[in-house]
Amino acid sequence: MWAFGRASGFISLALFTASVLLGIVNRSGRPLLTLPRFSISILHRNIALLATVFLGLHVGSLMLDPFARLRPVDVLVPFLGSYRPLWQGLGTVALDLLLAVVVTALLRQRIGPRVFKAVHWFAYAAWPVAMAHALGNGTDAGSAWFLALAVASAAVVVGALLWRLSATFLETTRAREGRPL
Template sequence: MNELLWYVSRGTGVASIALLTAVLVLGVVTAGWRRPHGESATVVMAVHRWLSLGMVAFVVAHVATAVGETYVNIDLVSAVVPFTSGYERVLVGLGTVAVDLMAAVAVTSWLRPRIPERVWRGVHWAAYALWPVALVHGFAMGTADQPVLRGVTALCGVVGVAAVVWRLLSSSPDRQRRDAVLEERWT
C-alpha cells in the first residue's frame, strides 16, 4: 500500500504542475491586451476555472498521499506550515508555500463576488509566484530515476516562461497607435 501511495503522490504532483501550467497560460491569455472577446472569452475563462478546480483536486490528492505514505516523514503540519518538515525542509517547504498561495488564490476566487476587485486581483497576482515555486519544488523533489516526470516538469517550465514572456512583450493596441503617431513627421 505504501508503494502505491508513493506512485500516486508522484503522479498527482506531475499532473498538478501540468494543470497549474495550463491554468497559468490561460490566465496570461485572458489578462493580456490581446485577450479573446465575446464567446471565445467565455469559453477560455470557463476552461481556466475548470482546470483550476481540477488542479486543486490533484494538489489535495498529492498532499494527502505525500503525508499518508511512510517512505519519508512528511506530517500534516508540514503540509500547511512552510519549512517545518524533517525531510528536505526547504524543498518540501517550497511545496507548502505553493499550496498556501494556491489556497489563497482559490479562496479569494471563490469569494470574488463578495470582495473588492482590487483585493481579488492583488491576491490573484500571487499565482505568478505560485507557479515558479511549485515548479522548483516539483523539479527538485522529482525522483532522479524518473526522467519522464522531470521532463514533464521541465516542459511545463518552458511553456510557462514562454507564456509570461509573450504577456510581457505583447503591447496594447493603444500603445501601438501612440507609437505610430510618434513616428509620424510633424512638419
C-alpha cells in the same frame, strides 16, 4: 500511497501549467483557436479547480504515506518537514500561495476585483515555486521524461509571461490607446 502521491503531484503541476497559460490568454482578450474569451475563462477556472483537487490528493496521499511522514503542520508551515525540508518547504509555500488564490476566488464578490486581482498574481509566484519543489523533492526529478516535461513547461510559461509583459499584449495595447479593456 507513494506512487499515487507522485502521480497526483505531477498531474497537478501539469494542470496548473495549463491554468497559468489559459489565464494569460484569457487576460489578453484574444480568442484561443476557435474558443471565445468566455469559454477560455470557464476552461481556465475548471482546470484550476481540477489542479487544486489533484493537489489535495497529492498532499493527502503523502500524509498517509509512512515514508513521507507529512504532519498537518508541515502542510501549512514551510520548512518544518523531516524529509528534504527545503524542497518540501517550497511545496508548502506553493500550497499556501495557491490557498490564498483559491480563498480570494471564492470570496471574489465580497472582496472586489482589485483585491482579487492583486492576490491572483500569487499564481505567478506559486508556479515556479511548485516546479522547484517538484525538481528538488520529486522522485522522478532525475528521469529524462520528467526533465523534458519540466523544461518544456518552463519554456511555455516563461514565453507566455514574456508575452503578458510585452507591448504586443492586447490588453496593454488597449490601455495605452485609452480604449476600455
